[in-house]
Amino acid sequence: MPDFMSVFAYFLDIRFVFFVLAGSLAGLFVGAIPGLSVSMATALLVSITYSWDTSSALATIMGVYVVGVFSGALSAILINIPGAPSSVVTTLDGFPLASKGEAYKALKYTTVYSFVGTVFGFVALWFLVRPVSMVALKFSPMDYFLLAFFGLTTVGSLTAKNFSKGLISALLGLIFSLVGIDSVVGTARLTFGLYDLQAGISIVPALVGLFGFSEILMVISDGNFDGEVTKIAKSVVRMKDILKHFAISMYYATIGTLIGALPGAGGPVASFIAYSQAKKIVKNPSVPFGEGAVEGIIASETANNACIGGALIPMLALAIPGDAVTAIILSVFYVHGLRPGPMFIKTSPDMFHIILAGGLIASMFLLILGLLVAPRISKVITVPKRILLPIVGVLCVIGAFACNNRMFDVGLMFFFGILGYFLRKRDYSVAPMTLAIVLGGMMDSNFRRAISLASSESHFMGALFGRPITIVLLILIVITIASNIPAVKRIFSAAGNR
């Protein structure tokens, strides 16, 4: 394993470990406080780390990402409000267990299996990113376009209550991504004479607006400012009892990694599928599922943390993010002049090592912070939102301004904030829009390149769609779209009933 030493060299780099720790601490609080999200924190960090060197920026962001996904479970267990969407399933058994006076036990299981899931995901990333990159080298421009399109349809179908709304959100994101000077012919598109729009819509203010500012407006309009915290009484939970579920957790981790690797799918889907599998597989849970079964917590937390490594596979090998946070991390790469894709591992192996090392060190901090700090965090979870939200508002303004030092970007952030607020109020998810904003430029240029190349061939359609990879992607897209059309759904459910 030639990478082994390069990755573990970062474990001895005090500066690197410090940045991961700082990110992990930030992730612990941000993830645990409902109303603040990992996506929001990562989006803010992109602007703050803009002037940093790449390794420090990535170390901090990996800390926030790994520990933030885990700590979403803390509020799910203690106040029945998931700190992150991927912890929704954890509330089903976590809160009932905490209500029985066993919050400490729930936290300990959550910590250990989040750690297991995270490490599994990063090991999978380590081993799978090269083979996936090799396959990606065979991709044509049309394949890239279709893969991104598949990602948008998947995320549209999974994150919105209504498939049309999910796709509309993605299309709006694509429109925003086209604003500015066209990269192929150099014509200004959709700028409406505004000089500031010629360089395009900066990703950072758009993300800070969609995830940060709109979240503030959502929390305020929901009026859910405070929650009641379950008391944590320390009890003896033997590691031997916790680890007896280790074998089955590998199955949940595999589910999480594979679902994370699907462009567009993410933690919430992974934890839901793993939980349904647990209900089928575990015949004799400690208590029935939904009443505080540790088996439910294990399934949900292992899968959603394993998603992290999984989501990084398509991001690094194909430049197609697996979820909203990896879409933001992809923008960090662009901000620092890096270009993920099939050649990334060969051209920038050091960056790959940084991500692996950052993730693995963050998983160790997850274990330490989860066992030592998490049980004492209950006071922080209930910081009144009336105090917290205006401060986050100030951070959003700084975050939007800092990326280009332009007040125009602050205005853009407000625009995306209010747009995100209204979209979310009307059940449109902002995740497809985020992915589309990040992927739109790539989709546009690859689509036109594919059309151009195919038009010089004698069989236009054959050249465009005749390759095996293209056919597989087309089939996947057709299945995704067809399975979300209500009439098709009805036919399948009728056939199933028969």
Added chain:
Amino acid sequence: MKAHDRDFRELIKVSEIQEGLLFFLCAALLLVYSLVNHLGSISLEWKLSPYLFPLLIAICLGVLSVSLLAEGFRKKGTEEVGAKKGVSLWKRSICIFLFAICYFLLMNLITFIPATILFLIVSFLYLGERRLWLIGALSLSTAFIVYFLFDVMLHVMLP
């Protein structure tokens, strides 16, 4: 005639119909924009045109907005409309949004620290915090800590 008017008013209240109409309008505008710009100012084939992708997006958006409209009509027929969940506090969100806009404008006039202190005081009070000592302490400390952390330590330029 009155029945027709009533029907129309009921129809327009369905959120899917409102959204469908809005997105259909967006799709139509984008379609016109792409066609006018391609045919009017660009001497390129469609395969290289920067307006090809916007044109496709406009068509897809048009189709999806029609599907939203269809869903709205279906909902209207089955009377699934109007089930508002919980009490909406959207006016509070809009007020905070307006405070933020004022903060943005004030920053240009009185610089970052005073504008931040003012924004925080007004927001804390508006969101229901009544302990004046806490409001004062938090507003001052946040503005100065943020300034020190970002400007001095992290070298992030502030507005």
